[in-house]
Amino acid sequence: MKYLLIFLLVLVIFVISVTLGAQNDQVVTFNYLVAQGDYRVSTLLATLFGVGFVLGWIICGLFYLRTRLALSRAERKVKRLESQLETPAEPVTQPVVSKE
Numbered sequence: 591m592k593y594l595l596i597f598l599l600v601l602v603i604f605v606i607s608v609t610l611g612a613q614n615d616q617v618v619t620f621n622y623l624v625a626q627g628d629y630r631v632s633t634l635l636a637t638l639f640g641v642g643f644v645l646g647w648i649i650c651g652l653f654y655l656r657t658r659l660a661l662s663r664a665e666r667k668v669k670r671l672e673s674q675l676e677t678p679a680e681p682v683t684q685p686v687v688s689k690e
Contacts, residue, residue: 611633612632614631615630616630616631
């Protein structure tokens with residue numbers, strides 16, 4: 591239910607932005623590092639927003655993947671240590687020291 595509401599909210603925002611963007615036909619010159627181009631404002635904003643959204647998901651995904659890998663390594667280490675605790679170690683015999 592929660593995901594359905596989030597999806598509907600995103601869909602409404604997308605429809606509103608497309609509707610408002612379709613009304614804006616102004617052409618601007620966009621200068622980037624190696625060239626420049628003339629683009630409609632709505633197209634330019636939608637493209638840059640999409641690139642930023644995808645880039646953000648990639649960066650967050652990499653951080654999430656790194657965290658999951660660290661968690662799995664830690665869980666394996668905990669299991670290994672717990673198994674060492676369950677198996678008793680050989681008793682250590684201490685040498686008898688006589689006092690003279």
